[in-house]
Amino acid sequence: MCEPLSVGVHACRRAEVGPETHVLVMGAGPIGLVTMLAARAFGVPRIVIVDVDDNRS
Structure with a gap:
């Protein structure tokens, strides 16, 4: 999980x-979910995750 985490931290x-930013994550796979966690660690108050597969979002 180090590589997806490094992608998420790099993106953030x-x-x-x-704290003043809102984030949209497109894709609920491993990189998208870890990017959400990284954004939360950066203090983002509102994060929206979307995916084309209804079972994943």
């Missing part, structure tokens, strides 16, 4: 997310 750093 590049996007400069913080």
Whole structure:
């Protein structure tokens, strides 16, 4: 799980997310879910996750 975590942290750093940011994660796979966790760790108050597969979101 280190590689998906590094992708999520890198995305949050590049996007400069913080407590005043809202985030949309497109895809509820391993990278999307870990990106959600990274965004939460960066202090994002509202995170929306969408996926084309209804069973995953």
